[in-house]
Amino acid sequence: MKGGLYSWGRYPDCPQMAHRPAWPDELAGMLEKAGASKGSSLPYGNGRSYGDSCLADSGHVLAMTGLNRIVAVDWERGVLRAESGILLADILACALPRGWFLPVVPGTRFVTLGGAIANDVHGKNHHRRGTFGCHVTALGLLRNGEEVVCSPEREPELFAATVGGLGLSGVILWAELRLMPVGSDRIEVLTQRFGSLSEFFALSAEYDERHEYAVAWVDCVARRGGVGRGVAFWGDHAAAGRARAGGAARGASWEMPWTPPVSLVNRWSVAAFNLAYWHRHPAGRERSETGVEPFFFPLDGIGSWNRIYGRKGFQQFQCVVPEASAEMAVGAVLEEVGRSRAGSFLAVLKRCGGMRSPGWLSFPMQGTSLALDFARNPELEGLLGRLDRIVHEAGGRLYPAKDAHMSGADFRAAYPGWEKLEALRDPGLMSRFWRRVLG
Ligand SMILES: Cc1cc2nc3c(=O)[nH]c(=O)nc-3n(C[C@H](O)[C@H](O)[C@H](O)COP(=O)(O)OP(=O)(O)OC[C@H]3O[C@@H](n4cnc5c(N)ncnc54)[C@H](O)[C@@H]3O)c2cc1C
Structure with missing residues (x-):
């Protein structure tokens, strides 16, 4: 389908027909029509x-980015209510110059408020502030043709079903959230290389709690003694400095102009990138200061970077494993990836904290999360199956927002809340993911 919508990995190859509401009152009619004609x-x-x-089972989606208005805001208290299609980039553009920041941001600012809630996204400060849903105070949900207002106190079951509810409990019309006060848009960064996973875990235990943000890059192609080496970053908002609309710069500075026939990411390009990235960082501890974009959203600088993986697209594998088995399981995953020589230059390691999310199907758990990107090729399925087994045996789980392969059995075992969500699902809503994992 020409001009159809895809997910970020461009896999599965199922272009979606977009229906675009411009006003909230158009939604009920669109849902009814889609239900009647497409199921x-x-x-x-x-x-x-x-x-x-994010792909509809029927191939027909309600594209929400036209519903992007800020409805109400209290800059004294830092409480903002907006329509669900607004981008986090646009919220930051208004909030940052006034000394407010989103309490949780994922690795791209080009996600909508509704999408951030439906996947209950987490950021580099999960150990301190939990998930996005922990900061949502209320939301308006269109389900079965009617608007229901829910919050942790009002319709709490619907609220719990909607936070991390994968868009299945209803269409989020608007949401209200608490912002976080910041002194400036500058981030003070502490960087430290580590030579092994044990070193990473020791550093993380010592430093994470002292800093608002903590994340690490891990070299997943290094072999023989280099397995588990990487670079750890900690960050805090600088107390004072400029407060500009920097976090919101809309355009990318460079755009990947076309989709190559084959992936530009392969074992040789990843090996070269990883070696250069490792050596770019000094062996000792380093302090620096940077802006919001390079610290939180480094990939947003390259528009359509997902095209570098070629026409077959790519898959992300993101797991979280509980604390007790984390070092062993992450090590086993890295060994397996190293053996396969699949390579991933985007390899993000992050310790998650113990703050509970209000959502039934939220992904993070106290433990360690590892995210890896892989170009699609004939060997990938086998590798993912082996990685799934390691995660399953360690008592961990995969992130539905990144997933295109996990088995129904693994999903149901890892997310026992699925039955409650299924019971509250709006029957007019169904994704390809939900159909796949529930069979
Ligand atoms: C470079 C990059 C970095 C990322 N880093 C992180 C990270 O650090 N942490 C993290 O958690 N995630 C991360 N992600 C994943 C991303 O944050 C989530 O997938 C996010 O939910 C995408 O939001 P979206 O607006 O694009 O929604 P979509 O991807 O279009 O949809 C996501 C889900 O939200 C539902 N949905 C969308 N709008 C509504 C609505 N109005 N009402 C009800 N349901 C709705 C959809 O049905 C779907 O189930 C990253 C993604 C990229 C590309």
Whole structure:
């Protein structure tokens, strides 16, 4: 389908027909029409989910980015209410110059408010502030043709079903959230290389709690003694400095102009990138200061970077494993990836904290999360199957927002809340992901 919408990994190759409401009162009619003619539909934010969770089973989505107005804001208290199609980039553009920041941001600012809630996204400060849903105070949900207002106190079951609810409990019309006060848009960064996973875990135990943000890059192609080496970053908002609309710069500075026939990411390009990235960082501890974009959203600088993986697209594998088995399981995953020589230059390691999310199907758990990107090729399925087994045996789980392959059995075992969500699902909404994992 020409001009159809995809997910970020461009896999599965199922272009979606977009129906675009400009005003909230158009939605009920659109949902009814889609239900009558196609059986079901699904809200679609900005398509930054990698796999099939943002793709409708029917191939017809409600593209929400036209509903992007700020409805009310109290700059004294830092409370903002906006329509669900607004991008986090636009919220930051208004909030940052006034000394407010989003309490949780994912690795791209080009996601919608509705998408951030439906996947209950997490950021580099999960150990301190939990998930996005922890900061949502209320939301308006269109389900079965009617608007229901829910919050942790009002309709709490619907609220719990909607936060991390993968767009299935209803269409989020608007949401209200608490912002976080910041002194400036500058980030003070502490950087430290580590030579092994044990070193990473020791550093993380010592430093994470002292800093608002903590994340690490890990070299997943290094072999023989180099397995588990990487670079750890900690960050804090600088107390004072400029407060400009920097976090919101809309355009990318460079755009990947076309989709090559084959992936430009392969074992040789990844090996060269990883070696250069490792050596770019000094062996000792380093302090520096940077802006919001390079610290939180480094990939947003390259528009359509997902095209570098070629026409077959790519898949992300993101798991979280509980604390007790984390070092062993992450090590086993890295060994397996190293053996396969699949390579991933985007390899992000992050310790998650213990703050509970209000959502039934939220992904993070106290433990360690590892995210890896892989170009699609004939060997990938086998590798993913082996990685799934390691995660399953360690008591961990995969992130539905990034997933296009996990088995129904693994999903149901890892997310026992699925039955409660299924019971509250709006029957007019169905995704390819939900169909796949529930069979
Ligand atoms: C470079 C990059 C970095 C990322 N980093 C992180 C990270 O650090 N942490 C993290 O958690 N995630 C991360 N992600 C994933 C991304 O944050 C999530 O997939 C996010 O939910 C995408 O939001 P979206 O607006 O693009 O929604 P989509 O991907 O279009 O949809 C996501 C889900 O939200 C539902 N939805 C969308 N709008 C509504 C609505 N109005 N009402 C109800 N349901 C709705 C959809 O049905 C779907 O189930 C990253 C993605 C990229 C590309």
